[in-house]
Amino acid sequence: MEKIQQVKAEALANIEQCTTVEALQQVRITVLGKKGPIQSLMMLMKDLAPEEKPSFGAEVNECKQTVAKAIEEKMAELEAGALAARLKAEKIDITLPGISLRLGTMHPLTLVSQEIEDLFIGMGYTVAEGPEVELDFYNFERANIPADHPARDMQDTFYINAKELLRTHTTAIQMRVLEKADGVLPIKVICPGKTYRRDDDDATHSHQFMQAEGLVVDRNITLTDLKGTLQLMAERMFGKGRQIRFRPSYFQFTEPSVEVDVSCHLCGGKGCPVCKGTGWIEVLGAGMVHPNVLKMAGFDPTQCSGFAFGVGLERVAMLKYGIDDIRNFYVNDVRFLKMFDRFD
Ligand code: DAH
Numbered sequence: 001m002e003k004i005q006q007v008k009a010e011a012l013a014n015i016e017q018c019t020t021v022e023a024l025q026q027v028r029i030t031v032l033g034k035k036g037p038i039q040s041l042m043m044l045m046k047d048l049a050p051e052e053k054p055s056f057g058a059e060v061n062e063c064k065q066t067v068a069k070a071i072e073e074k075m076a077e078l079e080a081g082a083l084a085a086r087l088k089a090e091k092i093d094i095t096l097p098g099i100s101l102r103l104g105t106m107h108p109l110t111l112v113s114q115e116i117e118d119l120f121i122g123m124g125y126t127v128a129e130g131p132e133v134e135l136d137f138y139n140f141e142r143a144n145i146p147a148d149h150p151a152r153d154m155q156d157t158f159y160i161n162a163k164e165l166l167r168t169h170t171t172a173i174q175m176r177v178l179e180k181a182d183g184v185l186p187i188k189v190i191c192p193g194k195t196y197r198r199d200d201d202d203a204t205h206s207h208q209f210m211q212a213e214g215l216v217v218d219r220n221i222t223l224t225d226l227k228g229t230l231q232l233m234a235e236r237m238f239g240k241g242r243q244i245r246f247r248p249s250y251f252q253f254t255e256p257s258v259e260v261d262v263s264c265h266l267c268g269g270k271g272c273p274v275c276k277g278t279g280w281i282e283v284l285g286a287g288m289v290h291p292n293v294l295k296m297a298g299f300d301p302t303q304c305s306g307f308a309f310g311v312g313l314e315r316v317a318m319l320k321y322g323i324d325d326i327r328n329f330y331v332n333d334v335r336f337l338k339m340f341d342r343f344d
Helices: 002-016 021-032 037-047 052-091 108-121 150-154 173-183 223-236 292-295 313-319 332-337
Strands: 131-135 164-166 187-196 206-218 244-252 254-263 282-288 305-312
Touching: 002 021, 002 037, 002 052, 002 292, 021 037, 021 052, 021 206, 037 223, 052 187, 108 164, 108 187, 108 206, 108 223, 108 313, 173 187, 173 206, 173 305, 223 244, 223 282, 223 305, 223 313, 244 282, 254 313, 282 292, 305 313
Parallel strands: none
Antiparallel strands: 131 164, 187 206, 206 305, 244 254, 254 282, 282 305
16 A cells, blocks of 8 residues: 555656656656556555455555546646747737838839720720741831832841841731731731830930830721821820821831821920920821732732821830930839839
């Protein structure tokens, strides 16, 4: 009986000393396990006199239960402590001020391009794209500018080899769209994209720039359709009440060809430094698609007609936002780009 009390006291002391769940689990295995002290007490039973057995057995059982209960209680206590410690360690201080993310802004050319796309999508056009490394065939041949034609000199071209070049105008996309249509009408596309010319960079020239090409081909398309469309574009880009005027011009891929001016949005047409005192600002080239262009793409120019235009996006953005140097679009100065926050 003394031995039982001793085993119990020792076990309870060991349990009490445990400070971690792991240590307590270890104690449980040693004390309650098959080779543990309580089990050894049970083994003593067989040497006892029969009348001693019941009380001894009851005492060992009581010892075992007391120890098991003590382990259970200690385990609950240690687990609660461990959880509390973890909660404390992983506590998030929600009153700390957050780290604010610096948001990017839309590039002004993206803004202008999207505005033009939106306008034309609203009128039932689809957006078409083409490769920047283009075939001479689409950039020139299909645009009615055959090899050796002097007009090629007007567009200082970056050639990659005899057949490939960096497209000098989005008119190349127009030629791809015409070919792909395979004679099926109507065609209504707007084609924004990057373009390249071997220009020396200065305040108004950039060897890389952007254009958006518009093209409509159907039965009975006339110059008045072009005029109405461009009037809408002028008002959308430069504000209500803007007027447009056509001046005769020449492009190989249109006949007749026009250059289009918009009444100055700064002085309203009275004359100012931006419009150089004329009241008008030149913004784009346009015209009726040349019959040769239609024919080469498989259309019958006696059955259909079309208009086309090509607008320089830097020029539009410069006028719209009052930017005086085209190089600003390409140097990626964050201070410049940040100014377009409010136009999102
Ligand atoms: N491709 C011409 C240029 O880059 C612009 C242009 C003029 C496009 C008349 C057209 C057009 O579609 O009809 O200067």
